[in-house]
Amino acid sequence: MNLPNVIGIKNIGSLLTISANDNCVKTLQDMNNLSIINDAIMLFDVSIQWIGTSAEFENVSSQFSVTEWIDAKGKVVMPGFVDSHTHTVFAGNRSNEFAQRLQGVSYQQIAASGGGILTTVNGVRTASQEQIVTNAYSLLQSAISFGTTTMEIKSGYGLSFDAEMKLLYSIREVASISPMNIVSTFMGAHDFPEEYKHNHSGYVSLVCEEMIPAVSEQHLATFCDVFTDKGYYTLEETETILSKGLEYGLLPKMHADELATVHATELACEIGAFSADHLLHVSQKGVEALSQSKRTVATLLPGTAYTLRLPYAPARTLIDNGAMVALATDCNPGSCFTENMQTILSFACMNMKMSIEESIVASTLHGAKALGLERSKGSLEIGKDADFLVLQTTNYADIVYHFGTNLVEQTWIGGKKHFQKQLQ
Numbered sequence: 069m070n071l072p073n074v075i076g077i078k079n080i081g082s083l084l085t086i087s088a089n090d091n092c093v094k095t096l097q098d099m100n101n102l103s104i105i106n107d108a109i110m111l112f113d114v115s116i117q118w119i120g121t122s123a124e125f126e127n128v129s130s131q132f133s134v135t136e137w138i139d140a141k142g143k144v145v146m147p148g149f150v151d152s153h154t155h156t157v158f159a160g161n162r163s164n165e166f167a168q169r170l171q172g173v174s175y176q177q178i179a180a181s182g183g184g185i186l187t188t189v190n191g192v193r194t195a196s197q198e199q200i201v202t203n204a205y206s207l208l209q210s211a212i213s214f215g216t217t218t219m220e221i222k223s224g225y226g227l228s229f230d231a232e233m234k235l236l237y238s239i240r241e242v243a244s245i246s247p248m249n250i251v252s253t254f255m256g257a258h259d260f261p262e263e264y265k266h267n268h269s270g271y272v273s274l275v276c277e278e279m280i281p282a283v284s285e286q287h288l289a290t291f292c293d294v295f296t297d298k299g300y301y302t303l304e305e306t307e308t309i310l311s312k313g314l315e316y317g318l319l320p321k322m323h324a325d326e327l328a329t330v331h332a333t334e335l336a337c338e339i340g341a342f343s344a345d346h347l348l349h350v351s352q353k354g355v356e357a358l359s360q361s362k363r364t365v366a367t368l369l370p371g372t373a374y375t376l377r378l379p380y381a382p383a384r385t386l387i388d389n390g391a392m393v394a395l396a397t398d399c400n401p402g403s404c405f406t407e408n409m410q411t412i413l414s415f416a417c418m419n420m421k422m423s424i425e426e427s428i429v430a431s432t433l434h435g436a437k438a439l440g441l442e443r444s445k446g447s448l449e450i451g452k453d454a455d456f457l458v459l460q461t462t463n464y465a466d467i468v469y470h471f472g473t474n475l476v477e478q479t480w481i482g483g484k485k486h487f488q489k490q491l492q
């Protein structure tokens with residue numbers, strides 16, 4: 069009889085399995101329960117084959133052929149981070165604008181002088197696909213070193229047919245060369261381009277009649293996302309775009325109520341969006357809608373509030389009311405330039421009053437749910453993908469406590485090691 073060949077990891081001090089209930093999502097009560105197994109062993113190939121304590125392994129060891137043993141030396145093993153909201157394909161650098169803002173120049177003044185998002189749009193339109201891919205690849209490698217194993221990436225800095233397609237081709241290309249699990253989102257409705265500044269309906273038609281059919285035909289994205297806010301897309305325009313997306317098989321997501329209360333969150337829940345993101349100005353009705361939704365995840369992006377010095381989203385209210393809360397970086401060149409999920413967990417605990425455990429569930433299992441991947445990602449359970457981290461600590465609380473450092477010692481994706489920290 070041929071035994072399955074597996075890799076084993078032993079002497080795991082604490083294995084955070086984050087194992088889920090039937091919905092693959094932690095409920096209000098158990099977001100603080102990481103389903104920890106102490107003195108654990110985990111066996112895997114591309115997916116997880118067995119999990120249990122060292123003592124339990126004695127009884128099953130004859131059923132496996134372990135080709136290699138990794139010694140975790142009592143440290144923590146946990147699922148890789150699922151960063152479910154990023155804008156990692158872009159060109160150019162806006163550090164000058166960031167410095168100006170620190171000097172008191174407003175975002176509006178920068179935008180009026182041709183800066184802001186237009187800087188990145190111009191950068192993308194003139195850059196080659198190769199330049200965009202090179203830039204994204206280095207961010208992805210860095211994200212892997214900080215423990216991200218699945219990342220969603222949005223287009224949205226092109227805002228013309230050709231430039232949006234170039235960004236989506238770049239996502240496809242970087243996904244083919246990076247070990248990161250990548251989910252692609254079409255976000256032609258990120259803003260209105262200069263040439264359609266006074267013709268919003270013309271641009272909505274371009275998105276619906278030309279971009280969405282092309283994206284769908286070439287299988288370039290799983291999701292369609294819209295920036296629904298004051299001065300951006302109205303509820304009606306959002307509904308038009310997301311309905312057209314659905315017609316073409318693109319699943320809905322929304323940037324909702326970031327700058328003002330426009331009741332975007334309620335619409336997200338009504339149409340069954342996979343997530344409503346940002347939520348800095350979510351209304352009480354929006355909180356209620358998220359609490360009742362079995363589909364729509366409340367994705368919070370505290371790095372953006374930090375960078376823009378905005379008030380944080382009401383994470384405590386959302387969690388206490390039973391909403392499914394996820395955390396993501398929002399990695400982008402304008403309002404939050406980080407690919408490090410550990411930093412985001414720190415912001416969530418320090419500035420949004422989340423517990424360390426809640427921040428871990430939000431950045432793994434709930435991130436997976438926001439991408440519709442909760443059956444294969446986000447927790448360590450038999451049959452799920454072997455995407456996990458070995459931390460450089462015996463106590464998971466250090467991720468938040470020992471902030472500003474990289475606590476990831478190893479990153480494994482699909483059963484292969486893609487990052488190993490050089491220890492002193």
Ligand SMILES: [Zn+2]
Nearest residue numbers: 153155323398
């Ligand atoms: Zn965003």
